[in-house]
Amino acid sequence: MRLLATSFAALLCASPALAAPKVIASVVPVHGIVSAVMGDVGQPELLLSGAMSEHRATFTATQIAGLGKADVVFIIGHGLEAKLAQISGSESVNGKAFVELSEAPGVKTLPIREGGAWDAHAHEEEGHDHDHGHGEEAHAEGVLSFDPHVWLDPGNAKAMAIAVAAELAKADPANGAAYEANAKAFAASLDKTSAEITASLAPVKDKPYIVFHDAYQYFENRFGLNAAGSISDISAQAPSAERLSEVRRKIAETKAACVFREPQYDSKVVNTVIEGSSAREGVLDPLGAELTPGPHAYQQLLLNLAASLKACLGGSA
Numbered sequence: 671m672r673l674l675a676t677s678f679a680a681l682l683c684a685s686p687a688l689a690a691p692k693v694i695a696s697v698v699p700v701h702g703i704v705s706a707v708m709g710d711v712g713q714p715e716l717l718l719s720g721a722m723s724e725h726r727a728t729f730t731a732t733q734i735a736g737l738g739k740a741d742v743v744f745i746i747g748h749g750l751e752a753k754l755a756q757i758s759g760s761e762s763v764n765g766k767a768f769v770e771l772s773e774a775p776g777v778k779t780l781p782i783r784e785g786g787a788w789d790a791h792a793h794e795e796e797g798h799d800h801d802h803g804h805g806e807e808a809h810a811e812g813v814l815s816f817d818p819h820v821w822l823d824p825g826n827a828k829a830m831a832i833a834v835a836a837e838l839a840k841a842d843p844a845n846g847a848a849y850e851a852n853a854k855a856f857a858a859s860l861d862k863t864s865a866e867i868t869a870s871l872a873p874v875k876d877k878p879y880i881v882f883h884d885a886y887q888y889f890e891n892r893f894g895l896n897a898a899g900s901i902s903d904i905s906a907q908a909p910s911a912e913r914l915s916e917v918r919r920k921i922a923e924t925k926a927a928c929v930f931r932e933p934q935y936d937s938k939v940v941n942t943v944i945e946g947s948s949a950r951e952g953v954l955d956p957l958g959a960e961l962t963p964g965p966h967a968y969q970q971l972l973l974n975l976a977a978s979l980k981a982c983l984g985g986s987a
């Protein structure tokens with residue numbers, strides 16, 4: 671009798687109605703938002719460590735099979751995460767459709783920047799030979815209808831959190847109210863963080879600087895910063911010699927205070943463009959290479975970006 675009672679209890683605990691859904695999030699900032707929305711209900715799994723580039727990541731067969739078994743998979747999508755969106759709904763993931771948060775209601779997208787030091791292909795229009803093997807990549811980029819680094823605007827993160835709560839509620843209606851309440855709390859605390867960042871960046875917001883790859887326009891727009899260009903383009907492809915000289919020109923012209931490398935990439939090229947200029951070297955991490963993944967990671971990512979910008983542009987680093 672006692673045995674029976676025990677196994678009945680065990681059965682109850684294992685009941686799918688009570689278990690948290692199996693949720694996978696693609697990158698640290700997405701995982702941070704999803705963690706905050708799940709709260710005490712459960713923890714999402716993180717697919718890619720922050721030390722990997724969002725553009726260069728590769729996936730093992732085990733990871734791909736795992737995606738097919740999850741209840742919900744959240745990604746940024748739109749060409750990011752090494753084109754994870756392309757296998758969404760495919761046979762390799764059991765037909766599982768991933769939730770692309772860049773498409774969530776309320777997410778404001780920005781067009782891809784072109785011209786000046788922003789566009790790697792600006793010089794290709796000058797009419798020289800296109801048969802050097804980059805044509806296809808340029809094409810693939812061409813299909814991007816907006817800049818996919820949408821998470822770097824806290825306003826978008828709020829919209830993403832609301833969308834995450836709605837998706838989770840579909841998979842797990844019993845906890846729907848908890849998800850919604852957590853998303854609202856996340857949004858409110860994000861408003862505070864954004865106000866803090868605005869105040870802390872105010873003294874340096876007009877200082878020109880160069881970033882490693884063109885990932886930050888959402889952050890720059892939100893906080894009114896004065897970015898002058900990027901070494902590498904929106905997909906972090908290796909810059910051409912032409913682009914490097916253009917960046918050097920830009921540093922001299924704008925008297926850029928800083929050039930920022932990224933922990934996901936080799937910094938040699940940053941040293942090269944800085945050489946002979948008065949620009950300092952800083953670090954910006956759009957993905958959270960050194961962050962502890964979890965419910966605070968998203969806000970910490972923004973705070974770290976702000977702290978790095980302030981330290982370098984303010985001249986104390």
Ligand SMILES: [Zn+2]
Binds near residue numbers: 725819905906
């Ligand atoms: Zn990127």
